[in-house]
Amino acid sequence: MSSKKTDTTFRMAGMAGLAIVLGLVLWAQQESKPHAHEGAHDHSDPAQHGQETAGQPLDADRAEAMGPSGAVKDGVRVVEYDAFQYGFAPDPLVVRAGEKVRLLVKSRDVSHGAMIPEADFSTDMPTGDRKPAEFTAPARSGEYPVFCSVFCGPGHGDMRGRLLVLPSKQEEGHHDE
Amino acid sequence: MSKRLTVFKMPKVQILLLLALLAIVGIAMGGDSEAKLAVLTTALAAAVLAEWAFFGSVASTSLQSAAISGLIIGLLISPSGNLLVAWSAAVVAIASKRLLVFREGKHIFNPAACGLLFSVLVFGNRLNWWGNSSAVVVVVGAGLLMLRLRRFSLPFAYFITRTVTAALIGGIGSLSSALLLPNLFFAFIMLVEPKTSPAKRSEQWAFGALCGVLATVYYRYLPAYEGDILALLTLNLLRPLLALQSRFRGLMRERRQIQNGGQAT
Numbered sequence: 060m061s062s063k064k065t066d067t068t069f070r071m072a073g074m075a076g077l078a079i080v081l082g083l084v085l086w087a088q089q090e091s092k093p094h095a096h097e098g099a100h101d102h103s104d105p106a107q108h109g110q111e112t113a114g115q116p117l118d119a120d121r122a123e124a125m126g127p128s129g130a131v132k133d134g135v136r137v138v139e140y141d142a143f144q145y146g147f148a149p150d151p152l153v154v155r156a157g158e159k160v161r162l163l164v165k166s167r168d169v170s171h172g173a174m175i176p177e178a179d180f181s182t183d184m185p186t187g188d189r190k191p192a193e194f195t196a197p198a199r200s201g202e203y204p205v206f207c208s209v210f211c212g213p214g215h216g217d218m219r220g221r222l223l224v225l226p227s228k229q230e231e232g233h234h235d236e
Numbered sequence: 237m238s239k240r241l242t243v244f245k246m247p248k249v250q251i252l253l254l255l256a257l258l259a260i261v262g263i264a265m266g267g268d269s270e271a272k273l274a275v276l277t278t279a280l281a282a283a284v285l286a287e288w289a290f291f292g293s294v295a296s297t298s299l300q301s302a303a304i305s306g307l308i309i310g311l312l313i314s315p316s317g318n319l320l321v322a323w324s325a326a327v328v329a330i331a332s333k334r335l336l337v338f339r340e341g342k343h344i345f346n347p348a349a350c351g352l353l354f355s356v357l358v359f360g361n362r363l364n365w366w367g368n369s370s371a372v373v374v375v376v377g378a379g380l381l382m383l384r385l386r387r388f389s390l391p392f393a394y395f396i397t398r399t400v401t402a403a404l405i406g407g408i409g410s411l412s413s414a415l416l417l418p419n420l421f422f423a424f425i426m427l428v429e430p431k432t433s434p435a436k437r438s439e440q441w442a443f444g445a446l447c448g449v450l451a452t453v454y455y456r457y458l459p460a461y462e463g464d465i466l467a468l469l470t471l472n473l474l475r476p477l478l479a480l481q482s483r484f485r486g487l488m489r490e491r492r493q494i495q496n497g498g499q500a501t
Contacts, residue, residue, distance in 0.1 A: 066292030073288025077327065080281050084319040087274075144416065169402065169417055170455055176360055185456065186405075206364070209455050210464060212416035213371060216314075216364040217266065 125223060128153045135159045135193070142171035142184040144212050147205055147220030154196045156227040163189040172208030175222055181208055200226045247385060248300040251425070254377040255307040255367070258421075262311065262369035271315035272366060275322045279310030282326035290334040301347075305329045308348040308426065311367020313355065321359045325351035338476070345472045346432045349465045356462055363462055368421035378424035387430070389437055391423035393444030394451075401452035418448070422464045432472045439478050447471050 128149050129138030136155070140162040141148045154160050164173060164184045171184040173192075180194035197203060205220035243249055259276055263269045283306025287299055309325045329351030333343040336350070352363060368374070382388040398418040427433060427447060434443050447467045454463030471478075 062293070069288045069293040070290075073285045073290070076285035077282060077289055080278065080285065081320075081323055084278060084323050087319055170405070174360070181360075183456065210365060210417070210419050210422075210462070213368065216366045216368070 125151075125153050125225065127155055127225060131158075135161050137161045137163065139163045139165070139189065140173070140184075141165055141167055142173065142207065143167040144169065145207070145214035145218040147173065147218075151202070151221035151223040152205065153223045153225060155225050156196055156200050157198045158196050158227065159193065160196055161191055161193045164192055165189045169211055170209050171211050171218075173220070174206045174208040175203060176206075177203045178222070183209060196222075196224050200224045246297075246300075247381060248297060248304065250381055251304055251378075252300060252307070254373070254381070255304065255311065255425070257373055257377065258367050258369055259307070259311060261373060262367050265369055266366065268315045274319060275313055275315045275317075276307065276310035278319045279313070279322040279326045280306040282306065282323045283309070283330055286327045286330035290330055302330055305348040305351070308367075309351055309355075311421075312352060312363045312365050314362045314364040315366060317362040318359070321355045321362055324358070325355040327351075328354040342431055344432070345469050346426060346429050348429075349426060349468050349472075352462070352465055353469060356465070365419070365421060368419065371420050374420045374424050378428075382424065382428055385428075385430070386437070387428045387433070387440065389440040390428050390433060390444040391420075393441045394418065394423045394427055394448040395420075397445045397448030398451055399448075401449050405452060405456060419464050422468075426464075427468060432475070434475065434478060442478055443471055443475070 127136065129136055131137075136158055138149070138152060138154075138160065140152060142164070143166065152162075162173070162182070164182060165188070166184045166186045168186070170186065172182065173184055174181040175194065177197050178194045180192070182190070182192035184190070201224055203222040203224065205222050207215055207218040211218065244253075259272075263272050266272075280303060283302045284299060287294060287302035291298065306326050306329075309329060310322060313322050313325065329347040332345050332350040333347050336344045338344055355362065379388065379391075382391065395418045399415055402417045423444075427444065434440050447464075450467035450470055451463040454461065454466045456463075458466065
């Protein structure tokens with residue numbers, strides 16, 4: 060009987076402890092929220108659903124100096140995008156806000172992956188022939204991280220690229236007005 | 237004093253020490269030290285507390301197992317991510333030991349791998365294996381322990397097939413790059429978990445080799461889902477079949493011996 064009581068006590072303590080840790084986690088998340096997000100909650104935005112948020116605002120001078128990568132064909136921006144141990148090229152990958160992007164991906168050494176949480180995009184990057192993979196660029200201009208999503212060796216954890224999203228042409232037009 | 241020393245001879249305590257050392261190296265080597273500590277503490281605390289919540293009063297060895305699962309999760313989840321990922325992965329890992337069990341009561345899946353797959357499916361792939369900070373520490377530390385526990389065939393078989401299959405897919409020219417591919421942390425620390433991997437040497441070879449092949453296939457065709465972890469969980473599920481096959485081979489051998497004996501007489 061007493062062992063049953065001890066058992067229940069431990070279970071209760073465990074549950075209470077878990078609730079406390081969860082509370083702390085949620086509190087920490089809440090504390091960091093105003094810095095990470097601004098504006099309304101967007102359910103289609105993976106960055107607002109437990110994934111890392113890293114959209115950094117883009118300063119106007121820098122945006123002006125950078126030209127978009129690749130070329131636009133039939134309304135789609137086509138860019139040859141490479142991965143290697145441990146980086147991506149071109150870096151940064153520069154696109155315009157909201158435009159459709161077709162990456163022709165390829166790895167220069169072993170299999171890699173490219174993941175852009177803010178664009179809800181993930182693809183593998185095999186060696187050999189280029190493979191097409193499409194995504195729609197985030198609607199907000201800024202700098203977003205590109206991660207390798209396939210374990211590719213000891214430097215995998217630090218393998219990062221950058222997606223630079225310039226304002227869309229329409230937005231630029233509005234600013235000019 | 238001698239009792240204290242005996243504690244350090246226990247394999248689980250040694251794995252815990254090894255994981256702690258990897259955490260120290262990982263924190264010292266890269267940036268984000270506060271975030272790394274936060275993710276590690278969250279996963280560790282959640283795993284130990286979940287062990288109590290799901291199993292009640294347990295022996296210290298069970299708590300050590302929970303701590304190992306928690307530390308593994310904390311060492312693999314990206315420190316720049318949300319701490320909720322670490323918390324939920326740790327809770328799911330321990331819950332899987334309670335809920336997903338074979339009829340004889342043994343848990344089916346490697347708990348840490350189960351929790352991590354859950355986090356990948358729910359939160360997207362946020363694993364960056366930051367705790368895989370030193371190949372030397374992993375190979376020397378865990379390797380010696382595996383030799384002592386007679387489980388070295390598992391990571392060795394995995395290493396060979398993972399390298400060979402990756403080189404075959406990437407072309408023979410990529411052999412040097414492919415040699416870097418086998419995930420040593422995974423091979424020496426996760427793959428060898430005694431309750432969810434075979435104890436017999438022949439089964440260990442098959443288990444490790446199949447894991448290497450499957451991991452390459454998964455990384456190739458399901459790259460968003462951490463091929464190593466998926467491969468391990470698949471084999472955890474198929475382990476009874478491996479045991480069955482080995483038992484069948486044993487029976488056949490016995491039968492042949494009996495037949496030979498009959499012919500001799």
